[in-house]
Amino acid sequence: MMNQPQQDPTALEKELKHLRQQLSARDQLVDQLSSELFRLIQAHPPLLAPAAEVTTGPLSQVDRLRQELQAVEEQIEFYQQQIDDRDAEINRLQNSCQSLSERNQMLERLIQELPEVYKHQFSDRLDQVKNKMQSLQTENQRLYSQIQQESTEEQPGIARRLLPSFGGPKNSSTS
Structure with missing residues (x-):
């Protein structure tokens, strides 16, 4: 019936309900056929005896009833197979x-x-970026101080005017 391995659970539940209804209908039919077979056996017990024991009634009627009985038994087997399949x-x-x-x-x-996982990953990456930024700022301040120190040694007044202040050491003296 269904060849797709993944289906919506509600569709599966509907299909399951439908199959249960069909199974219930089959069960009712089997019960009816069983009752009819029992009624036939009760009404005509000598029909089940071997042909040699049948002494009364026309043979054609006995044959017809045996055929009906066989047909009913085949129907029962058929419906039982359908029930098993269902x-x-x-x-x-x-x-x-x-x-x-x-x-x-x-x-x-x-x-x-997922939100907690992404939050944790973002926090880890942000910490790495902050650490790298702090490291770069520290290196920048060190280089700025070094440049200013070398510039001051060569030309003390010019260096303070040429270099912008990036958060390095501030001098209040002017030349």
Whole structure:
């Protein structure tokens, strides 16, 4: 019936309900046929005896009743096979529904955990960027101090006017 391994759980539940209804109808039919067979056996017990024991009644009527009995038995076997097939299909659908429900629950848990995972990853990356930024600022201040120190040694008045202040040491003296 269904060749797709993954279907909506509600569709599976509808299909399962439909199959159960069909199974119930088959059960009722089997019960009716069984009752009819029992009624026929009760009404005509000598018909089930071997042909040698039949001494009364026309043979054609006995043959006709045997054929009817055989037809009813074949119908019972046919419907029993259908019931067995439906039971197997119901079991397969129940297993499929169960596995899909479990997968759905797992995915819901994963979705609930994702924001925390992303928050943690973002925090880790932000910490790395902050550390790198701090390291660069420290290196920048060190280089700025070094440049200013070398410039001051060569031309003390010019260096303070040419170099912008990047948060390095500030001198209040002017030349």
